[in-house]
Amino acid sequence: MADKIFRVNMSDLSTKVEAVPEGWMGLGGRGLTSTIVAAEVIPTCHPLGKNNKLIIAPGLLSGTSAANSGRLSCGAKSPLTGTIKEANAGGTSAQMLAKLGVKALIIEGKPTNESKWYSLQVNAEGVTIKEETEVIGRGNFAVVETLNKRLGEKFGVITIGPAGEMKMLGANISIKDPDNHMRSCGRGGLGAVMGSKKIKYIAVEPNDQKVAIADPEAFKVASRTFAKALIDNPISKALGQYGTNVLVNIINESGGLPTRNFTSGQFEGHEAISGETMYDTIVARGGKPKHNCHPGCVINCSQVYADAKGGYKTSGFEYESIWALGADCCVDNLDHIAEADNIMDDLGIDSIETAVAFGVAMEAGVLKFGDGAEVCRMLREEVAKGTPLGRIIGNGAGSVGRAYGVTRVPVVKNQAIPAYDPRAIKGIGITYATSTQGADHTMGYTIATNILGVGGKVDPLSKEGQVELSRNLQIATAAIDSTGMCLFIAFAALDDATCLPALIDLLNARFGIHLVANDVTNLGMTILKTERAFNLAAGFTNKDDRLPEFFSEEPIAPHNVVWDISNETIDSFWNF
């Protein structure tokens, strides 16, 4: 069965199923969402208006038996950054949509009557739009619980929480995972775009269809090699044990752990919030150190963090969220951080953007650094209820900075800078500055080479080699983000010679094509240039590819370094 484009128009509540245009055939995931946004969205449109479109696409290998292929991409013009945006997450929906033959779901327009909410239900025939009342105003966990009862537990669910309904710029799109918890297409406020279209959730019908594989035998062989490369990689082992939070101690040791709203590079309480402490706590309390966010993952970096009585506290407890509430807000108590993380999962709000916003609010004196209980209260009482203060925080770090006159506001293109200080880890500063989507470590994860010794070594404090490093990683990432693969395959791909060829073999066997490594690089370059062209047409210039002023003026301990890479050097990123 050929893949199709499923199109939903929320202005007239119509739906249709279309053939895939030839130019989109070889695309999936981010490559497809960005291509469609660039082709169909007016770059200068209001991101929450009828002219923006929300695109949802599984990756090229999603729905197959290939390991780690279950990422789902959401794309639109971001209301947070004003740039093009793609955010991807695990969960069960990517595989299910791919099996239904959904190449992409395009949601356009918006209802003229804003008093009603709707749901979408997707099956092989197309999309059904229904008015929804029962779960409106409810948190993500209640949405999933209600839909499990109404539709059955096997349905995939893509939903927004109260943050998305209120069109907060930090709102994410959440995807049900195999254990009925949430995985988040976190960054850039895509939940607000879904809310602006008055869609509370998208339900995906379970099905037994199989995606077509052009050469099943070759696929099986490549699949085995690929999975082995992931499983054998020592980094996968550490990820399975400690999760991504294994990074707290090494980033702290390197002096690049932004602390107390980016005023120091080391956090005194690092050990209390570290991956090692988290692992010991989970084991002692009877939680699950290992957990997969989507079926077919062999790395299992997720976990279930238990409370003191052994009950569920949160899951998918990531380094960046723990860093932001921990070091950046100086909360040295994992239980408070876990509680806040779980509330944010329920509200459907980005745990990086929101936690960095709290750091700025602490600097402004709205609450005290280190007050984890107050963070939780404000999430429940202010953000969840949409009070004026709650909306200021829910609209992100830049919003808090503007509301309270703070000058130390760690954002690029209005998106919060995550867990690695660009003064002490300069490669990631190039990624923050030049990314087509605002500050985002996952766009070109130079930490691998700057700090972790993966894919070679580039001194994090040197000005040399950082642009090339970031460029190569941003190109590779754009390609990987198109396959439906989790980005953590990159650790194996960078250092195990069997991994990337096996991935290319998988693509070739799936579609009966003959890609070579250069084609994959070219795909990555094309995606970046497509995204960049959209941003330029939306009014961005190279002057937007800059870090906030304070990074150049305030040295950070322990290395006492500032951001010192010239604007000309930053701009040379685009010389390809």
Place this chain on the structure above:
Amino acid sequence: MQLTVKLFAYFRDNRFKQKQANYPEGTTVEDIIRSLGIKPDEVGVTMINSRHCELHQVPAEGDQLAIFPMIGGG
């Protein structure tokens, strides 16, 4: 010379988090790793005083040496 040695992730199992210890002058990072029963090829990253270092480097009196297995995240 007295050094502070810090271990991370599963290198802590049956060893320690942090310890002050005396080593003969000229001891290399690799010597210290081997003395802890860690195979050098299991080591991902080493840092002296928060700067990356090589296995053949010789720490100086009072240095802090951090030893990590191969780890990643993001």
